[in-house]
Amino acid sequence: MTGAHPPVIRTPDQRIRVFVSSTLRELQDERRAARAAIERLRLAPVMFELGARPHPPRELYRSYLAQSDVFVGIYAASYGWVAPDEAVSGLEDEYNLAPRDMPKLIYIKSVDARDERLEELIARIRTDDTAAYLPFHDADHLEEQVAGDLATLLAERFDESKATQDAAADPAEAAALATRLPAPYTTTIGREGDIAALRDLLAAGTHRVISLIGPGGIGKSRLAIETALATTDIFPDGTSFVPLEGVLEAGLLLPTIAYGLGIRDNGEAALEERISRALEGRRVLVVLDNFEQIVDAAPVLVRLYDAAPTATFLVTSRIVLRIRGEQVYEVRGLTTPVDNLPASVDPATRSSAVALFVDRARAVKPGFEITADNAGDVAYICRRLEGLPLAIELAAAKMRVLTPHGIAERLQRSLPLLTAAVRDLPERHRTMRATIEWSVGLLPEVQRCMLQDLGVFATRFTLEAVEAIGAGRPWGGDAVDTLAALVDGSLVAQTDIEGREIYSLLAIVREYAIGALEDSGEADQVRAAHADYYVGLVDAVAPGLQGLGQAEAVGRLGLELSNLRAAVRHLIYTNRLDDAGAFAWSLLIYWWISGFFAEVRLWMLELLEKQQPISQHTRAIAWFFVLWGEMWQRPSEQVVAGLGECIRLFTEAGDENAAAMALAARATARVQLADIDAGKADEELREAVEKLHAAGNSWAEAITVVSLGRLAWVRGDTAAALEHFDRATAVASASGDLFTTSVAGNIRARLNFVRGEIDAAEREFIETLLLSIRLHYDEGVAYGLEGVCAVAAARGDAWRAAALAVAAGMIRHRIGVFDVEAFTVHVPHLEILRARDPQAVADGERAGAQLSMAEAVELALPAESWAEVATRMHRW
Structure with a gap:
């Protein structure tokens, strides 16, 4: 199997994408097996869960294939349906559209009989030198085959990539x-x-x-x-x-x-x-x-x-x-044919609106051209839609079932009536809304119902989420095909994010959909189903935040952030306040890792302002989030007292684990006061650690032990501080909490540096720097660079230390971390070098200002460690 150029091996953040092509219903089990094999190798499956559809959106196929690195075809008995006006099935079309230089793994299932056209396609595949032809018997066999073949392919490509490792990425x-x-x-x-x-x-x-x-x-x-x-x-x-x-x-x-x-x-x-x-x-x-x-x-x-x-x-x-x-x-509409002139048959002289119509029409009807017979109708369509790009795209999508004359005729009949019904909108707003209504009006009732229901989603959504809100809805038993029809009609967009199929509505389509849903009187029912689905999703994903699945859980929640917002909004609006509080509390680690405390504070203030009955537990949650920012930004005795009230409410509600977390927060608040009571804070932190350990809350235990170590360091007891940091790192590492491991490990490295354990500190700084890169944690990268800078300065390497200091400072600046670090250790040593060798420091600072993050990390790491993360950093 050969290709025009070897692909570059990618990292988990930019994983190799494997496009999977097959018929859907015939090969459901095999598709699941292929996905499992691909994900087992930490690659990204690119799969239309709607299958190789009878009306393939060719531009969408092309965009998916353009993002993919490997083509996997799974064929059995069926060639797939050939739609009217199409020469081939969606199955063959996908194969035809795959780039020539893309490696292809083709799996042929053993069957008694096969469609003649599929036999012809398979015969052609056998002559393709970019394709490997591989038989299989059942889904289990296929899963092992795909996993093994992909692993072999990646090994081959990795060897080839060594020769081109320094080649520039595609601009x-x-x-x-x-x-x-x-x-x-x-x-x-x-x-x-x-x-x-x-x-x-x-x-x-x-x-x-x-x-x-x-x-x-x-x-x-x-x-x-x-x-x-x-x-x-x-x-x-x-x-x-x-x-x-x-x-x-x-x-x-x-x-x-x-x-x-x-x-x-x-x-x-x-x-x-x-x-x-x-x-x-x-x-x-x-x-x-x-x-x-x-x-x-x-x-x-x-x-x-x-x-x-x-x-x-x-x-x-x-x-x-x-x-x-x-x-x-x-922003004005696209240019349209002037006066009553027809569309130009010459592509070079077409108006931009006509050019757009032709481009989008070809996506659903390949080979479409402007002719003398249809030029007048196309011109009318573009003028009637006032050059509005989305309106033109919606009209062009109807070319699958209508001619330009049929579209023009229906617009002539429908649009004036529809725009008259929305006279309160500006002219072009009326035209766009009327076009959506016209386009939706051509749909069967079940598809219209689904489109309305999809309006409850915010920004983007998954097929699983759609199926979840479909219970009891007219389209609920046929979600896959109904959604496919809306995608084909350009009313729903489909894309791929990290191997997951993601769907979305344009803002104006969503507005129309939710408005229609509200007019139907069923909006509350569908919104409740939406909220229930995301409550269930959070219940399923949140436990992974504390362990080995932390990175995956954070990624999944980030993908759903807009819908998490919508779910909380609905829970609070409908006075499901206890549900809203539990929802926010279960994601505490996510808010901490991703940094959303200000947003959650707004939700909790709104909850408290509702003046509705809530449980003691919910009230404690709400006040905890409200007081969190106050604890850091405006510390006071009132904040300490407020967190004490949270402890009482959690305790009376029977949640000793949450009470211990609130106790740790109150101790931290004491440390922020101008008149610090270090003894009381230390006592409360130790009590909180014991309770959290007993409750099995390793995440909160590790974070609280870090606070104990910081307090001991401030009090001058570095031996106790080191003991605390050792324990925090061990607890976090044992549970798979990578983020807290990074935080605790970096602080421990700083303390070891201060104690003169330079070699140990250097190892720890490098370990936490590598971990921060794995987590895509900019702040951690800055801390790691500062740590290596301190080591370089202590060893007299003025140029390298100065360059790393400036590079770390630039990262801090970019992400807004400007507060003075109590445990910064590199600055004093760098200042000593500045006095001793000002020229080297100045040269290093000038060089550091020109370094990219990847170049700074390369400067900080030993060669063997840099090799582990080079590709990831260049693609950051």
Whole structure:
């Protein structure tokens, strides 16, 4: 099996993607077996759980295949259905669309008889030198075959990759990773002039906020993404994309921006301060998408860009923000054929609206062309839809079942009536809403019902979640095929994230869907089913946060964050307050690792303000989250007393484990007071450790033992501190808690350094640096670099120490960690070197300012350790 070029071996954060092609119903067990084999190797399966569909969306196949590295085909007896106007089945189409240089593993099941066309496809596969032809008997046999063959393939590719290890990554892929921008899955058409104009505005640097204003469906988000991709040279310090679609409360703007910038909210400093610090002095672009829902929070942007004058915000919104420094850019529809002229049959002279229609029509009807017979109808469609990109895409999706004349005829009949019914909206808003209603109106009743129900999801959702809310719904018994039809009709988008099939609705489609659901009187029922599903999901995933499944659990919850928000919102709105409290409490470790304390605080304040009956346990939870940030930012005797009340409420509710956690928090609050009672704090921390150990809460036990060690260090008892850090590391490591292992290990390394155990400290700094890289934990990487810097400084390596110090400082700056570290150990030694060898330190600082994170990590690590993480760091 050969290919044009060997793929680069990837790491768990950017895993090798394996595209799986098969018929669905015939091979359900085999598909499950293939997924299990792929995931066993920590690879990412790319699978249409809807199967190789009769109406294949070719552009979607292409985008999936373009992201994939290996093609796995599983064939049995069936060739699959060939749709009207299609030459081949979806099964063969997937094989045909797979890139020539993609390695292909083809598995043929032993069957008594096989469709003739499938036999012909298999015969062709046998002659393909990029494909391996492999027989199997049943699902169990297939799972072992796939796992073994993939392992062999990766071993071969790893050997080949050694020769090209230093080759540069694909520029487009590297840019997308660096900017964290969503990758467009279809071609952007007709926006070249807008992108150029926006680039000029951004390059001028005279506008702090540029707002892309226009109705839903006009392409604001896509234009913002393309503009950001086209201006990476203008913003050398990076671009961040912050989706606000699922953010409905103004108070969530700052937490959401912080998350987009990679800032953890651990409660220790005000978020606005951290964000301002992270943006200060950096030439960055922050894209805020769908701002209209929280336009009342717009003044917050003024405060941010006043504090960080080199940052620029690119905002998409349906309404103007009306704040100081805003430059409004009106996003208009695509150009349409003028007057009553037909669409041009010459691609070079087509209007952009017609070009878009043709492009999207070909996705569902390959070979479609503008002809003299259909040119007038296509022109009418584009003019009638006012050049609105989403409206045109929805119309083009109907080319699967209608001709251009049929589409034009139906628009002529329906659209005037529909727009008349929504006269309270601006003209283009009316057209877009009417187009959605027209498109939905062509669906069978069961599909319309599902689309309405999908409106309860926030931003994105999985097939499992859809099936969960389908109980008792008209489409509940046929969720897979019904969802497939909505995907094929361009009303639901389908993509892949880390091997999971993810679905989403565009904001305006979601608005229509939820509005229709509310009009039906069934919104509360479906929202309750949505909330119940996510309560169950949290119950299933949360236990993994404390052990070996921590990284996987954090990733899964991050994928569902917008729906977790929606679930909590519904629980509180419907006065299921005890459920809301339990939901928040079970995810305490997730809020801690990912940094969402400010957001949870808002939920709990809303819960308390409801003035509804709640249990003592729920009241304790709510006050605990409310007081957490106060404990760090505004410590007082009132905060200590409030946490004492939490202890009492938890105890009376019979939750000794939670009471012990509140006790540990109260002791920590005492340490923050100006008039510290170290003895009392030490006593309470020790009591909390005993109780947490008895309760089997290893995560909280390890964190509390870390606090004991920090307190002992502050009191000058370094021997006791080291003993505490040893115990914390052992407890966290034994339970598989990688995050706390990293935190405790780094502090222990710092103490060993202070004690003069330089070699031991160096080993520990390197271990925790590697662990932080594995966790994709920027803050931990900064601490690790500082630790290695301290070792280098102690050994007199002035240039290396100075370079690492600056590189670590740049990471701290970027993620808003600006508070003085009580246990920083590298600075004094670096200052000694500055006095001794100022030139070497100055040279190192200049070099450090130019280092990427990957280059800084390479400078810090021994060669053998760097080899372990090189690919991961280059793709960070």
